[in-house]
Amino acid sequence: QKEVEQNSGPLSVPEGAIASLNCTYSDRGSQSFFWYRQYSGKSPELIMSIYSNGDKEDGRFTAQLNKASQYVSLLIRDSQPSDSATYLCALRPFGNEKLTFGTGTRLTIIP
Amino acid sequence: DTEVTQTPKHLVMGMTNKKSLKCEQHMGHRAMYWYKQKAKKPPELMFVYSYEKLSINESVPSRFSPECPNSSLLNLHLHALQPEDSALYLCASSQERDPGFGGVGNYEQYFGPGTRLTVT
Numbered sequence: 001q002k003e004v005e006q007n008s009g010p011l012s013v014p015e016g017a018i019a020s021l022n023c024t025y026s027d028r029g030s031q032s033f034f035w036y037r038q039y040s041g042k043s044p045e046l047i048m049s050i051y052s053n054g055d056k057e058d059g060r061f062t063a064q065l066n067k068a069s070q071y072v073s074l075l076i077r078d079s080q081p082s083d084s085a086t087y088l089c090a091l092r093p094f095g096n097e098k099l100t101f102g103t104g105t106r107l108t109i110i111p
Numbered sequence: 112d113t114e115v116t117q118t119p120k121h122l123v124m125g126m127t128n129k130k131s132l133k134c135e136q137h138m139g140h141r142a143m144y145w146y147k148q149k150a151k152k153p154p155e156l157m158f159v160y161s162y163e164k165l166s167i168n169e170s171v172p173s174r175f176s177p178e179c180p181n182s183s184l185l186n187l188h189l190h191a192l193q194p195e196d197s198a199l200y201l202c203a204s205s206q207e208r209d210p211g212f213g214g215v216g217n218y219e220q221y222f223g224p225g226t227r228l229t230v231t
Contacts, residue, residue: 032218043201043222044154088153092218097142097167097207099220101153 003027006089006102015111019076023089023102026070031094033065033072038086038104048074079109114138115223117202123229126192132226134185134202142166143185144220145177146201154201154222160185161207192230199225 005024013019021035032051036044048063050056050072056063062075072091076083089102115136124130134143142161146154159167160179174196176188185202202223 034219036222043199043225046219046221049219097159097161098156103153 003100004089004091004102006105008103009106010108011105012108012110013079015079015081015109017079019079019083019107021074021087021105021107022071023073024071025091027093028070029093030091032092034090035063035074036088036090038088044088081109081111083107084109115202115204115221117223117226119226120224121227123231124189124192125231129190131189132187132200134223135183136204137183138204140204141207142205143179144203145185145187146203148199148201194230197228197230199227201225
């Protein structure tokens with residue numbers, strides 16, 4: 001089993017709808033969770049971090065963490081064509097400097 | 112400001128050349144990282160410097176040599192590379208603030224724009 005699993009997509013969502021991206025992980029010692037957005041040919045951009053169970057909202061983005069079920073998700077409300085990118089889920093175990101990345105989900109927002 | 116800068120943006124080098132990639136951050140971050148990313152793959156960790164000391168080397172070939180001259184700068188020296196080393200090389204930094212009593216730590220990693228390396 002991979003340490004971090006993401007559906008590679010592509011995930012197509014109509015403009016204005018909610019895009020839902022999911023990530024499951026196997027290491028119960030994971031402490032910190034991150035979502036990065038990466039446009040083609042560009043570097044990853046941190047859009048959300050979440051450390052505690054529950055929801056964390058920032059503008060149109062909501063991260064949800066459930067440590068008991070070992071999943072973290074990212075919701076994008078009112079999706080825009082500019083949200084079309086690959087979204088990388090990453091996590092970090094306690095006491096470990098290494099980030100473990102999922103393989104990414106390619107999201108396409110359809111105008 | 113969460114800016115990490117990298118130079119050069121693009122680099123083409125022959126297999127016998129020696130070149131260096133540079134990375135800089137002025138956020139007071141304690142840790143700096145080098146990643147390699149191939150097309151359609153996630154970033155792959157190469158090295159971690161913590162408090163200017165090398166703390167992680169992910170069994171990277173010796174033709175890649177990292178250097179951390181001070182807390183703001185990170186270099187990656189390249190020598191005798193192979194065509195399969197062509198990739199996007201990313202630098203990142205993080206504050207590494209441990210949580211205080213009842214608090215939350217800060218381990219967010221911020222990436223620079225990357226250097227697109229082509230080995231011919």
